[in-house]
Amino acid sequence: MVGGGVIGLSIAAELARAGNAVTVVADRSATDSVSAVAAAVWFPYRAGTSPAVPTWLARSLVRFAELAADRATGVDLREGMVVERRPGADRSWTAAVPEHREATTAELPPGALAGVRATVPVITVPTYLAWLHARCDRLGVRYVRRTVGSVDECAADADLVVVAAGLRSGELVDDDTLYPIRGQVVRLPNPGITEWVTDDDNPAGVTYVVSRRNDVVCGGVAEVENWDLTPDPDTEAAILRRTAALVPALAGLPVLSRDVGLRPGRDTVRLERVEGHAVPVLACYGHGGAGVTMSWGCAEAVADLARGS
C-alpha cells in the first residue's frame, strides 16, 4: 500500500480484515496529510463523476453510521443543512441518507432558493485518524516511512501494490490528470453548536461551517490549480465574515488554528487495475473534496478487486 492518508489507511484496514498481510508505505503520516485538514462532513463535495460514486457514498455512510455507535471513533451523526442557491441543484446524494427533508423558508439564509436538512456523519478528524490507525495496528498492519519513487521498486516485497497516494499518485502510475483544489480553513472554539451547514454557491464564496466535538471548522475556498500551502490572511478574514453571517454565534471568537490543504482533484476517482507493472497494481485516488466521505466505500471496492487479482 502506498499512501497513509484516510484512503490508504481505510484500504489497509479492509485488506488486513480480509486476512492479507499489509504494509503501508508513506512519507507522511495521516495527521500530516491532506486528510488531517478535512472538515469533515459526509458530503460528496467535488467527488467527481465516477458511476460508482453513489455506491461508495452509500456504503461509507452505512459504515460511518455503525462507527458512530462507538464514541471512541470520533464519528457522530449530526443534523445540518445544504443551502441551495441555483435551480436544479443536484440532490442525488440524498438517496443514501435515511434522514433528510426539505428545509423550511425560515431555516434558509437570505438569498437562498432552497435547502436540504439531513443527518449525516461528522468526523472529528484528529480522533478518527488516531482510531483508524489503532484499528490498523490491531489488524497487524505494518508501516514504513519512506518516499516511493516507482511502484516497481515495491515488486520484490509485495504480491499486490495499491496506490492511494492522493494528489501525488499520478507520479507513480503515469497519470497527469490530477490537479490540486486548494482549500483553506479556520478553526474556532465551539460555542455550543452541533449543526453543520454548507453553502457552496454563496455569491461571496464557498462557505461551510462544520461543528466538531471541540471546535468548529470554518471554510473555505476551492481554488483549482493553486499549489500555495500558506494560509492567506485576506482569505481567512473573508471566511470569518461569511461564516459569521451564516452562523452568528461564531462572530468574534478567537482563532484556534488555521490550515491549507490541496484536495486531490480529478474528474473521476481512479479505482481500477493498472497494467504494465512488474507486480499487480490497483489505483485508488482522486477523491477531491470527498475522500473521507467515500473512504469506506472505496476501501471495500479495492478489497473486492484485490480478491480477484
Ligand SMILES: Cc1cc2nc3c(=O)[nH]c(=O)nc-3n(C[C@H](O)[C@H](O)[C@H](O)COP(=O)(O)OP(=O)(O)OC[C@H]3O[C@@H](n4cnc5c(N)ncnc54)[C@H](O)[C@@H]3O)c2cc1C
Ligand atoms: C479544506 C479541506 C476540507 C475538506 N473537507 C472534507 C470534508 O468535509 N469531507 C470529505 O470527505 N473530504 C474533505 N476534504 C477532502 C479530503 O481531505 C481528501 O479527499 C482526502 O484527505 C484524500 O485522502 P488521501 O488519502 O487520498 O490523500 P492524502 O491525505 O493526501 O494522503 C496521501 C498519502 O500518500 C503518501 N504519499 C504520496 N506520495 C507518496 C510517495 N511517492 N511515496 C510515499 N508516500 C506517498 C503521503 O505521504 C500520504 O500518506 C477536504 C479537504 C480540504 C483540503
